[in-house]
Amino acid sequence: MTGDLIGKKINRLTILDEKTSKGKRRVTKCLCLCECGNKKWIRKAKIKNGESKSCGCLRSEILAKKQKTHCMTNTKPYRAWQGMKSRCKNKNEPVFKHYGGRGITYDQKWEKFINFWKNMKDGYKDGLTLDRINTNGNYCKENCRWATWKEQQNNRRNTNKKYQKRKQVNK
Numbered sequence: 001m002t003g004d005l006i007g008k009k010i011n012r013l014t015i016l017d018e019k020t021s022k023g024k025r026r027v028t029k030c031l032c033l034c035e036c037g038n039k040k041w042i043r044k045a046k047i048k049n050g051e052s053k054s055c056g057c058l059r060s061e062i063l064a065k066k067q068k069t070h071c072m073t074n075t076k077p078y079r080a081w082q083g084m085k086s087r088c089k090n091k092n093e094p095v096f097k098h099y100g101g102r103g104i105t106y107d108q109k110w111e112k113f114i115n116f117w118k119n120m121k122d123g124y125k126d127g128l129t130l131d132r133i134n135t136n137g138n139y140c141k142e143n144c145r146w147a148t149w150k151e152q153q154n155n156r157r158n159t160n161k162k163y164q165k166r167k168q169v170n171k
Helices: 044-048 057-067 076-089 113-120 149-154 157-170
Strands: 013-020 028-034 039-043 129-132 144-147
Touching: 013 044, 028 044, 039 044, 076 113, 076 129, 129 149, 144 149
Parallel strands: none
Antiparallel strands: 013 028, 028 039, 129 144
């Protein structure tokens, strides 16, 4: 029945007009006003079966929400997190043998950046790097800090004992 949807609102669409094409393949389309303000011709069958809920704005909104989880993808903390994961898991990483190869892992909550950032955002400043306090321990909130390059160099396995002795002498 042509015109039976005019004036009705279905999902985000208000039906303004209907027209059926002529020829062998008759297709009925509806002119719809979307809640976002756009007007668009959409097949009536797609509106009725729920396949079309908007002019396309709804799909864009859903995709935008999925993509904007933390807005930190190209930041230094994000790269530090990626590096940590790669050192622990990626056997092709040149330094894997010093991390994952020795059994160093990271807190499973840190599989997602947002959880890592919630734990580590305090104390972060530009110029600092992610450092494990105990060089033989795993990456976790209790064993990680943001450190300067100098602090990190003094906290290496090959300098740690020398550094600790110097630190005790200076006390």
